[in-house]
Amino acid sequence: MKITVDMDKCIGAGLCVVAAPQVFAQNDDDGLVIVLNENPPADQHEAVREAARLCPALVIHLQDDND
Amino acid sequence: MYPSSIDTSERSVGEDGLPNFPMRRCPFAPPAEYAEIRKKPGLSKVRMPDGAWAWIVTRHNEVKQVLGDNRFSTVPSTPNYPMIAPARASLLRNEHPATLIRMDPPEHTKHRRMFSREFMVKTVEAMKPYLNDLVDRLLDEMEAKGGSCDFAEVFALALPTTVISNMLGVPYEDQEYFHERALQKLDLKADPEVPLRAGREMREYLDGLITRKLEAAEPADDLITRMLHNYMLPGHITRAEALATAELLLMGGHETTANMIALGCLSLLLHPDQKDALVADPSLVVGAVEEMLRFHTIVHYNGPRVALEDVEVGGTLIRKGDGVLALISAANRDPAAFDDPDRFDIRRKALHHVAFSFGSHQCLGQALARAELQIVFSKLFQRFPNLKLAVPVEELEFRYDAFVYGIEKLPVTW
Numbered sequence: 514m515k516i517t518v519d520m521d522k523c524i525g526a527g528l529c530v531v532a533a534p535q536v537f538a539q540n541d542d543d544g545l546v547i548v549l550n551e552n553p554p555a556d557q558h559e560a561v562r563e564a565a566r567l568c569p570a571l572v573i574h575l576q577d578d579n580d
Numbered sequence: 581m582y583p584s585s586i587d588t589s590e591r592s593v594g595e596d597g598l599p600n601f602p603m604r605r606c607p608f609a610p611p612a613e614y615a616e617i618r619k620k621p622g623l624s625k626v627r628m629p630d631g632a633w634a635w636i637v638t639r640h641n642e643v644k645q646v647l648g649d650n651r652f653s654t655v656p657s658t659p660n661y662p663m664i665a666p667a668r669a670s671l672l673r674n675e676h677p678a679t680l681i682r683m684d685p686p687e688h689t690k691h692r693r694m695f696s697r698e699f700m701v702k703t704v705e706a707m708k709p710y711l712n713d714l715v716d717r718l719l720d721e722m723e724a725k726g727g728s729c730d731f732a733e734v735f736a737l738a739l740p741t742t743v744i745s746n747m748l749g750v751p752y753e754d755q756e757y758f759h760e761r762a763l764q765k766l767d768l769k770a771d772p773e774v775p776l777r778a779g780r781e782m783r784e785y786l787d788g789l790i791t792r793k794l795e796a797a798e799p800a801d802d803l804i805t806r807m808l809h810n811y812m813l814p815g816h817i818t819r820a821e822a823l824a825t826a827e828l829l830l831m832g833g834h835e836t837t838a839n840m841i842a843l844g845c846l847s848l849l850l851h852p853d854q855k856d857a858l859v860a861d862p863s864l865v866v867g868a869v870e871e872m873l874r875f876h877t878i879v880h881y882n883g884p885r886v887a888l889e890d891v892e893v894g895g896t897l898i899r900k901g902d903g904v905l906a907l908i909s910a911a912n913r914d915p916a917a918f919d920d921p922d923r924f925d926i927r928r929k930a931l932h933h934v935a936f937s938f939g940s941h942q943c944l945g946q947a948l949a950r951a952e953l954q955i956v957f958s959k960l961f962q963r964f965p966n967l968k969l970a971v972p973v974e975e976l977e978f979r980y981d982a983f984v985y986g987i988e989k990l991p992v993t994w
Contacts, residue, residue, distance in 0.1 A: 522685075522689075522940070524689070524692055524693070524696065524940050524942070525692075525693065525696030525697070525699075525700065526942050526946065527699075527700055527701040527946075527947055530701045530702075531701060531947075532931075538702075539696075539697075539700045539701060539702065540697075541697065542697065543693055543696055543697055544693070544696030544697035544698075544699070544700045545693070545696065563931075566932065567931065567932065569648065569936075569937075569938050569939055569940070569942035570648075570939065570940050570942075571648050571939075
């Protein structure tokens with residue numbers, strides 16, 4: 514799995530941090546998303562998908578491997 | 581049995597066959613018409629009180645689609661913006677400058693990002709010891725009332741009002757002044773002059789507060805002071821814009837959470853088996869709070885939009901310039917998204933609800949609201965295991981005519 518985020522549209526709602534705290538964080542300066550691991554391990558995939566579904570600004574994009 | 585006055589218009593249809601909006605609702609359920617409309621293919625039209633028509637969007641996925649698409653504007657001066665009541669139209673058309681919830685990108689993005697860090701998940705996390713102590717103190721004060729009180733005022737309103745006052749740097753002693761005006765601003769049945777005047781008075785009050793903050797020898801450690809020093813004094817926003825934001829945060833920070841706490845308490849009192857389960861297993865509180873948010877969706881009429889381009893939604897072509905009501909209250913009762921959606925069930929997975937709206941305008945303070953609600957409902961029934969309604973539920977007065985739904989009084993005993 515490969516994560517990309519559209520920083521221009523991020524509003525810092527923080528739901529990604531709630532859904533997948535090991536993969537996403539918020540920048541101290543502006544509250545916007547930080548991806549801690551662009552290639553998260555398999556045990557995080559479900560949480561990352563939940564984060565992408567919940568993101569209100571629709572900025573989290575996932576590219577799935579054939580796993 | 582439950583009179584509702586905003587719609588008194590009978591659930592009738594106008595001369596042209598379009599249903600009138602808003603429609604009559606129950607205390608615990610959105611209008612039955614939403615479910616009927618949801619079953620029809622495509623989108624339906626409704627007639628607004630001013631005679632204009634608008635598309636009504638009731639399915640969860642389509643409400644998310646509209647709210648998540650910036651081709652739908654939230655600027656109330658856009659022609660055909662659906663106005664749910666004359667009082668609302670008067671307020672939204674005459675409020676200058678507009679608050680950031682009535683801006684489109686890129687202007688909205690610029691203003692919102694100034695405040696994202698203030699409401700970050702970790703910022704709220706760091707507030708939790710304070711919130712825990714505050715909830716304990718307010719529960720002490722409630723207990724000191726003897727054996728009964730109006731929970732809505734003594735606890736539900738006091739908690740978020742204290743929290744947001746403290747965070748913004750607004751004196752808590754002034755809460756009666758700003759709460760009264762908040763209710764006037766949100767009153768859908770008011771004379772159209774009333775919400776406008778209340779808004780003006782709020783901003784006059786905050787203008788005086790800003791002057792005092794600027795004159796302070798040492799800058800205080802609060803959100804309004806930071807806004808003044810980081811954004812207003814360097815010229816990124818005007819003083820009038822700073823006032824608009826301060827007013828938005830003060831209103832949004834207390835009236836919404838207060839109503840959610842009272843309605844959440846009522847829901848658990850009406851479902852004692854679920855209340856007992858929550859007391860026995862405190863880990864249920866996270867899901868319980870999401871279910872309360874979903875079930876009540878207190879900003880019933882969120883969110884009106886206008887299409888800036890032609891957009892297809894659910895097989896219907898919405899034309900540029902059409903008014904749209906993408907109703908979060910309908911989305912949160914869509915059986916395609918929530919099994920048996922009219923059942924209150926703290927064990928369901930409801931995190932995908934849209935009670936905080938969706939898209940770039942989703943609630944800025946949602947992490948704080950969640951923290952307050954989670955702490956309240958992990959303590960309230962532990963502390964008052966015998967908490968009960970002091971009057972029959974039929975006697976409770978619900979705020980059908982307020983833009984933020986709630987309950988007038990919640991008399992309880994213990």
